[in-house]
Every structure is written in C-alpha cells, then in structure tokens.
Amino acid sequence: MGPARGGEPPLRLLFAGTPEAAVPSLEALLGSGHEVVAVLTRPDARSGRGRKVSRSPVAERADAAGLPVLQPRSPREPEFLAQLADLAVDCAPVVAYGALVPPAALDLPAHGWVNLHFSLLPAWRGAAPVQHALMAGDEVTGACTFRLEQGLDTGPVFGVVTEPIGPRDTAGDLLGRLAVSGARLLVATLDGIAAGTLVPRPQPADGVSLAPRIETADARVDWALPAHVVDRRVRGVTPAPGAWTTWRGDRLRLGPVEPLPTALGLEPGEVSVGPSGVVVGTGRGSVRLGEVQPAGKRVLPAADWARGARPAPGERLGA
Missing domain, CATH: 3.10.25.10 (Formyl transferase, C-terminal domain)
Structure with missing residues (x-):
C-alpha cells in the first residue's frame, strides 16, 4: 500500500455503507492511497417477488474486491465492537450505512467516523435529504463530509461540494450525481485528515431542517x-x-x-x-x-x- 495523495502515510479504513449510492465512494477509496481493510454493511435481506436473499450493493462490491464483510444485526453487538477494536482502523468512512453507530464505537478509530451526507448541512439532516430537497423546491443542494457524533447529522463539517437541482431532476438523478462528486470529496477529506491539514468546523446553529425517511x-x-x-x-x-x-x-x-x-x-x-x-x-x-x-x-x-x-x-x- 503506497502513500496517500499528499505523500502522507495511508489510513487503515473500515468502510460502512449499504445502497448503490455508497458504491462510488467504496470504489474511490479502493483506488486511493488508503487501505480499506473491511466493509460494514446491513445484513442480507429478502426482496422481490421470489423473496430471494440478496446482498447489499456495497456487500457485492466488497465481495468482488475480496474484502472481509461485517454484517451485524446492530453495530451495538459486542461481537462487532470487538471486531472493530481488533481491526485497529484509523478512520471509518460512512455513506448511507442505514443504522446508528453507537457511542461505544464512535471513538474506537483514531480519527473517528467520517460521514458523507447528501445535503448542505445543517439543511436536511436525516435519512432522505435528497428527496426532501427536491420536494421542498430547493434550487441547489450538495454533499458534506462531517465527523459522526451522537446527534443526528450534527457533527463538525470537513468539506462541502454543491450541486444545482435541474427542473426535471428526479431523486434518482440527483443522488446519482451526488454519489460521484461526494466520493471525490470523501477521498479528499481522508487525504486531508491523514496529512493533518484538515480541521472540521461546527455547523451553523441556523438553517436546520430535517429529512426523515419517506414511507x-x-x-x-x-x-x-x-x-x-x-x-x-x-x-x-x-x-x-x-x-x-x-x-x-x-x-x-x-x-x-x-x-x-x-x-x-x-x-x-x-x-x-x-x-x-x-x-x-x-x-x-x-x-x-x-x-x-x-x-x-x-x-x-x-x-x-x-x-x-x-x-x-x-x-x-x-x-
């Protein structure tokens, strides 16, 4: 494993993510100078008319890369926490993992958990930021990287990219573009953390909006x-x-x-x-x-x- 892009030593990473929108980030990290040592994703689920068991898109990509895949029912399980400690990762990048990371896990990586979130925080904190931005008629959105803490998407922000919302964009269109630009932002954020040049800034107190899951x-x-x-x-x-x-x-x-x-x-x-x-x-x-x-x-x-x-x-x- 070579140095990261700035010449600094690479980070050992646990990547946490589940849906298709997280795959570009995993791809980008696999192509970076950092080392993805394992992947955390949601358990296999039954889907479709035949109720066949299917792995998440992230699990499938991890399988193809030959990476160990961790799939606890909950990241609170003692077995998972022990596995995380044994991995001795420097940082855990997260993209739409789909479960809350417990306090017991947050401080295990030296640089914590870095979440890629598809909104301009503090706008649209929650599970469905892209959908809510579109439904609200926003003209611009984007993606942020921030340090995960116990609050809902409240942690300090490392970096931001913006993305205009087109008049005929669907949530799928917009999420597809943000998944790609956000993946580049995530790699740049980890490069900056490795180099010690990136300090996260607290989110503004004003402009908070919530984006709960859409049923x-x-x-x-x-x-x-x-x-x-x-x-x-x-x-x-x-x-x-x-x-x-x-x-x-x-x-x-x-x-x-x-x-x-x-x-x-x-x-x-x-x-x-x-x-x-x-x-x-x-x-x-x-x-x-x-x-x-x-x-x-x-x-x-x-x-x-x-x-x-x-x-x-x-x-x-x-x-």
Whole structure:
C-alpha cells in the first residue's frame, strides 16, 4: 500500500455503507492511497417477488474486491465492537450505512467516523435529504463530509461540494450525481485528515431542517396541491418509494409528471384524455402524466393506459 495523495502515510479504513449510492465512494477509496481493510454493511435481506436473499450493493462490491464483510444485526453487538477494536482502523468512512453507530464505537478509530451526507448541512439532516430537497423546491443542494457524533447529522463539517437541482431532476438523478462528486470529496477529506491539514468546523446553529425517511404512504399524490408542488413531490419520490394514487380502487404508480399552466377546467384528480395527452387537474393548474404502472402490471405510457382504462367524464384519480 503506497502513500496517500499528499505523500502522507495511508489510513487503515473500515468502510460502512449499504445502497448503490455508497458504491462510488467504496470504489474511490479502493483506488486511493488508503487501505480499506473491511466493509460494514446491513445484513442480507429478502426482496422481490421470489423473496430471494440478496446482498447489499456495497456487500457485492466488497465481495468482488475480496474484502472481509461485517454484517451485524446492530453495530451495538459486542461481537462487532470487538471486531472493530481488533481491526485497529484509523478512520471509518460512512455513506448511507442505514443504522446508528453507537457511542461505544464512535471513538474506537483514531480519527473517528467520517460521514458523507447528501445535503448542505445543517439543511436536511436525516435519512432522505435528497428527496426532501427536491420536494421542498430547493434550487441547489450538495454533499458534506462531517465527523459522526451522537446527534443526528450534527457533527463538525470537513468539506462541502454543491450541486444545482435541474427542473426535471428526479431523486434518482440527483443522488446519482451526488454519489460521484461526494466520493471525490470523501477521498479528499481522508487525504486531508491523514496529512493533518484538515480541521472540521461546527455547523451553523441556523438553517436546520430535517429529512426523515419517506414511507410509501408519504408518496401518495395529493391532487389538491398546486401543479408545481405535485410535480416536485413526484420527482422527489422517484424511483423510491415511487409516487402513487388510486384508480377505481386499485393503486396506480406514477412516473414524473409535467406541470401545465392551466387547469383546463378540471377538478383536483379529474382525468382528461385529449390532444394534450392524459391530463389531471390539481388544486391550481394541471399535470400531464408520463408513465404509469397499474397494480400487478408493467410500466406503460399514460396514453396506452388511458386507452384501456377509458376514463369517464368527471372520473378522478385518488377518489
């Protein structure tokens, strides 16, 4: 293992992460001058229709790299804490691991745990910062590296990158870009820690906002909201957990919609099929549907769905 980029001795690292958004950071660390000695990720879970056991994206990448993979049910388990002590790592970078790191583990690495968080802290502390930034109509977001402490995303910040939010960005689009730029920030942060040149700064007391996990129930479309709000809320939950409404008593999943300036005389949720496409009324203005997915069926263009569904005059989504 060679020196890190600044010529300083490399850090021994435990990388903690779980979803696809954490994989670019693991990749970047594997290509850096630092040494990833093990990976901490959430336990294998059953998913999909067949309920097959699947490993997390981070676990799969770690397997391919031949790294030891630690998967405690909880990082509070004494067995994990003993493993962490035995690893004698200098630092533990964290990207969307998915469980709280207990106080007993925080001080074991000499340089602590360095979390890559996908917001401009102290804005959007919590599990779903990208989704909440989009749903709130933010024009700019970014990513921060900070030292993990017992509070929820409250630790002092090492570094920041910013990212503009495009008018048609989905949460998936935005997270994909932040995962890449954030990975570069994480490596630069660890280089600075290794060199002793980087000192974290406390977060401002003002501007705190919270980004709790978004559940499926939160992704149901409220057609009484204005069209521009419906639009950004749908994009904010795309691809997960996925926007939805109901149609004739069954759930209908929705892809991104396009806000239109006029309501075309439609009530909230009322469906109109015509030259403008499949249009739905909102509390102010209307939206054009893009792709939809009826319960138990494949994704299809809204126009194809409407040909089969044949909405009656005045019939509404979400009724």
